[in-house]
Amino acid sequence: MVSLKRSTRALRALSALFLYRALQPVLVMSVILLVAAFVTMILLALSFSDWWWLLLILLLPLTLIFVVLCYLIWFTIQKLMPRRLTPDEKMKLQDFIEKLFGIADHGSLPYPVLLFLVTKDVIRGKESSFLNTLIGDSKALMHEFSDIQELFS
Numbered sequence: 001m002v003s004l005k006r007s008t009r010a011l012r013a014l015s016a017l018f019l020y021r022a023l024q025p026v027l028v029m030s031v032i033l034l035v036a037a038f039v040t041m042i043l044l045a046l047s048f049s050d051w052w053w054l055l056l057i058l059l060l061p062l063t064l065i066f067v068v069l070c071y072l073i074w075f076t077i078q079k080l081m082p083r084r085l086t087p088d089e090k091m092k093l094q095d096f097i098e099k100l101f102g103i104a105d106h107g108s109l110p111y112p113v114l115l116f117l118v119t120k121d122v123i124r125g126k127e128s129s130f131l132n133t134l135i136g137d138s139k140a141l142m143h144e145f146s147d148i149q150e151l152f153s
Contacts (some may be wrong), residue, residue, distance in 0.1 A: 009082040009152040010145065011055075011127030016080040018097050019122050022115050023073065034063055038099060080122055082152060089151050096144055100134055103141070 037059055045052035085093065104114055117130035135141050 006149045006152045008127055012080050012082050012150045013093060013133055014120060014124055014131055015128040016077045017093050019118050020077050021097055022118060030066060034066065092148060096148060099141060103134060103138060
């Protein structure tokens with residue numbers, strides 16, 4: 001019989017990695033937009049008028065807020081992890097998470113809703129009830145989840 005402690009640890013690790021995987025596209029798009037804003041501002045300042053440098057008054061605090069927010073998210077995800085994972089364990093969990101994303105995509109769940117369902121539990125410092133339900137709905141994933149639980153014994 002699987003202990004509750006192993007199950008909770010496994011779900012916490014899955015929740016953290018799932019949230020990390022879900023936030024990666026948001027992070028990449030945000031970095032692209034910030035870099036584009038800085039490049040556009042520099043090109044406008046060099047081409048037209050030095051007044052465009054005033055845009056730094058908006059872009060620098062925005063960039064600082066973005067960096068602090070990214071650090072807080074990273075710190076929260078690290079706190080949620082029950083322990084440091086080995087590369088092999090991390091690979092197994094990431095493969096499992098990719099399957100979860102595939103199931104969630106087949107369920108036609110909008111990406112922001114998916115992000116919200118996992119984030120709300122992660123912020124509270126608990127395992128994701130959405131992921132728990134998603135795993136419970138698939139018999140094949142239940143077998144893989146029991147293997148993942150063994151990693152946290």
